[in-house]
Structures are given as structure tokens and as C-alpha cells.
Amino acid sequence: MYEKEGGDVASMSLLSSWKFYGVWNIPAHRRSVAASLVQGVYVLERDHQQNRPEHEALAPAWWEFFHFQLHRKLVDDADLSIFGAIYELKSPTSDQNHSAAQPPRFVIAFRGTITKPDSISRDLKLDLHLIRNDLHQTSRSEIAMQAVRNLVSVVGYSNIWLAGHSLGSALAMHTGKNMAIVGVFLEAFLFNPPFVSAPIERIKDEKLKKGIRIASSLITAGLTVAMKGRHESPSSENSFTKLSEWIPHLFVNPADIICSEYVGYFKHREEMEKIGAGRIERLATQNSIGDLFLTAFGKESELLHLIPSANLTVNLTPSPDFKRVHGIRQWWRLDLNLECKQYYYK
Numbered sequence: 001m002y003e004k005e006g007g008d009v010a011s012m013s014l015l016s017s018w019k020f021y022g023v024w025n026i027p028a029h030r031r032s033v034a035a036s037l038v039q040g041v042y043v044l045e046r047d048h049q050q051n052r053p054e055h056e057a058l059a060p061a062w063w064e065f066f067h068f069q070l071h072r073k074l075v076d077d078a079d080l081s082i083f084g085a086i087y088e089l090k091s092p093t094s095d096q097n098h099s100a101a102q103p104p105r106f107v108i109a110f111r112g113t114i115t116k117p118d119s120i121s122r123d124l125k126l127d128l129h130l131i132r133n134d135l136h137q138t139s140r141s142e143i144a145m146q147a148v149r150n151l152v153s154v155v156g157y158s159n160i161w162l163a164g165h166s167l168g169s170a171l172a173m174h175t176g177k178n179m180a181i182v183g184v185f186l187e188a189f190l191f192n193p194p195f196v197s198a199p200i201e202r203i204k205d206e207k208l209k210k211g212i213r214i215a216s217s218l219i220t221a222g223l224t225v226a227m228k229g230r231h232e233s234p235s236s237e238n239s240f241t242k243l244s245e246w247i248p249h250l251f252v253n254p255a256d257i258i259c260s261e262y263v264g265y266f267k268h269r270e271e272m273e274k275i276g277a278g279r280i281e282r283l284a285t286q287n288s289i290g291d292l293f294l295t296a297f298g299k300e301s302e303l304l305h306l307i308p309s310a311n312l313t314v315n316l317t318p319s320p321d322f323k324r325v326h327g328i329r330q331w332w333r334l335d336l337n338l339e340c341k342q343y344y345y346k
Contacts, residue, residue, distance in 0.1 A: 034109075034163040034189035034191075036062050036332055040060075040063045040109065041082065045082040049116060076143070077143065079121070083168070086109075087106065089105055089107075105155060106151060106155065108161070110144060110163070110169070126140060130196065136174055152184060157185070160186055161187050162186050162189070164193075165191040166193075169191055173307070180246035187248075195262050196303075196305055200216075201254065201263050210268075213264065217272065217281050217284040243345075250311065253330065269281050270343070309342075314340075315336055317333075
């Protein structure tokens with residue numbers, strides 16, 4: 001979803017305090033920087049769509065504000081829209097030198113869907129690929145993956161961040177997971193990442209919700225065991241365990257139907273461990289019923305939303321409408337009611 005482009009006085013005034021006081025070991029500063037750089041990609045594409053000349057472009061404010069420069073645009077080969085950007089940090093400023101944590105040298109950021117005529121057709125097609133769990137087979141995903149690999153091969157990975165919002169979070173999730181499988185753990189900031197599943201978390205009746213989750217886990221685990229017996233291919237559990245060392249930062253809003261399921265996904269896994277059903281949930285948490293059936297028919301899919309570990313940040317601040325609960329703007333505000341917890345897959 002697209003946010004306001006630039007010249008947003010209220011938003012920039014909120015960010016200004018982080019520019020002055022912020023240091024890189026403060027989580028809110030890091031979150032604000034990552035969200036602003038993602039917003040820069042949104043505005044970069046809008047500058048492109050409206051043919052703004054360089055001296056009138058609104059996008060640079062979103063990265064220059066935090067002392068970054070645009071290193072490279074990532075362009076979709078189908079509609080030539082700008083879906084991502086690679087930013088490089090300029091020479092550190094005095095306030096950055098006093099930070100205990102090191103800033104990233106590069107940030108690779110991906111935008112989500114823009115509901116404008118020049119890009120909506122392609123973006124919606126990719127949203128459908130995401131729902132079908134085959135986003136990894138699209139050319140945009142391949143371009144993103146190659147850009148990340150190329151940069152890592154040149155500068156290493158310890159000072160590279162990934163960032164994305166909505167559809168862009170799915171792209172960042174895909175690249176981050178693929179790099180983690182080979183032992184490259186990139187710090188990732190994923191805002192409103194899509195969770196392709198029935199929105200069980202939105203059910204108000206807690207007993208009903210818990211019952212549905214337990215039943216789903218039992219069925220999924222049973223099907224997983226049955227599939228292992230029918231196929232000689234190695235279990236996906238080994239790959240899932242390898243991913244456990246990668247701990248991306250997930251930023252979700254429980255009122256956002258697109259990403260709210262992450263709240264229940266991790267909470268349910270923890271509760272299953274407490275009641276002694278951890279083994280069942282460890283089988284269930286890395287599979288889905290739909291994906292198991294696709295596998296049975298020889299169809300390839302990739303469940304981007306199923307991850308072993310995460311730093312989960314939940315925004316409990318009330319929001320009046322869907323645009324705000326799913327928007328990127330919420331994540332650089334300073335007056336948020338946030339609940340943060342790390343989940344680690346054992």
C-alpha cells in the first residue's frame with residue numbers, strides 16, 4: 001500500500017528527533033530508518049510515474065534525511081516500475097560515531113503494492129503469486145535475489161540490511177530465507193509481512209480460536225508424518241532448523257488481516273510447548289495443509305510466511321481504518337504502544 005509521497009511535515013517532524021538524538025543501538029531509531037527507506041522506494045516509483053525532473057523529485061528526502069544515498073534502483077522487467085532500491089550510507093556523522101551499534105553500510109529495501117494505473121496490474125499479479133505460494137518463481141523475485149547475492153559477494157553481509165513492506169516484505173523474506181539457508185544471516189526489517197492463511201487471530205472467542213489452532217496442528221502434523229512415509233525425499237525439518245539462526249524483525253498490527261496471523265502463529269507454538277505438545281507443533285509449524293496437498297501432486301510451492309524464529313513487534317496502538325493499520329507510516333511514529341518479544345525455534 002502506498003503512503004504519502006514527500007513533504008509530509010508531520011511525519012518528518014516526528015523523524016527529526018531521531019535524526020538528532022537517535023543512535024543505532026536504539027531499536028526505535030533503527031525501525032524508523034528502515035521504514036523511511038522503504039517509504040523512499042514508494043516515492044521513487046511515484047516520481048517515476050509522474051515524470052518529475054530530478055530537481056523536483058520528492059523521494060531523496062526520505063534517505064538523505066538519514067545520511068544515505070541512492071546506490072541503485074531495482075526495476076521490474078515486466079512493467080519497468082521501480083520496486084526496490086539499494087541505499088549506501090554516507091560518511092558517518094558525529095552522532096553515529098557515539099553509537100554502540102554499527103549502522104548498516106547498505107540497505108536493500110522493497111516497496112509493496114501501489115494502487116496507481118502504471119503499476120497496479122503488475123503488483124496485483126505478484127500479490128496473486130504470493131497467495132499461491134509461488135512468488136519465488138517470478139522475475140521480480142529473481143531480480144531481488146540476484147541483487148542481494150551480488151551485493152553480499154562484494155561487501156560481505158555483516159553490514160547489510162533488508163527491509164520491506166507488505167509485498168515488499170515477502171520479497172525480503174524470500175531473499176533473507178534463501179541467504180540464511182547457506183549461512184548468510186542478514187538483518188531484516190519486515191513491516192506488515194503477509195501471512196497467507198485463514199485469519200484465525202481475528203476470531204474474538206478465545207476458546208474457539210484455541211480449539212481451531214490445536215485441531216489444525218494435529219491435522220497438519222499427521223499429514224506431515226504420512227507424507228514422510230510416502231516420499232523418500234529428506235524432511236523439510238532440516239532446512240527449517242537451519243533457518244532458526246536467522247531472526248528477522250517482524251512488525252505487525254493485530255488489526256491488519258494481512259499480517260495479524262503472525263501473532264497467533266508464534267503464541268500458539270509457545271503454548272503447545274507448555275502443554276507438552278511441542279513435537280506436534282514443530283511438525284505443524286513448518287507446513288500447511290494446502291502445501292502438503294500440492295506437494296502430494298508434485299507441485300512446487302514456497303511458504304514464505306512460515307519461519308522458525310523472529311523478533312516480533314506488535315503495534316497495539318488503536319487505528320481508525322485499514323489504510324493506517326496496514327500502512328508503513330505507523331512504524332516511524334514515536335507515540336506507539338508496542339509489544340516486543342523474541343521467539344526462537346528450538
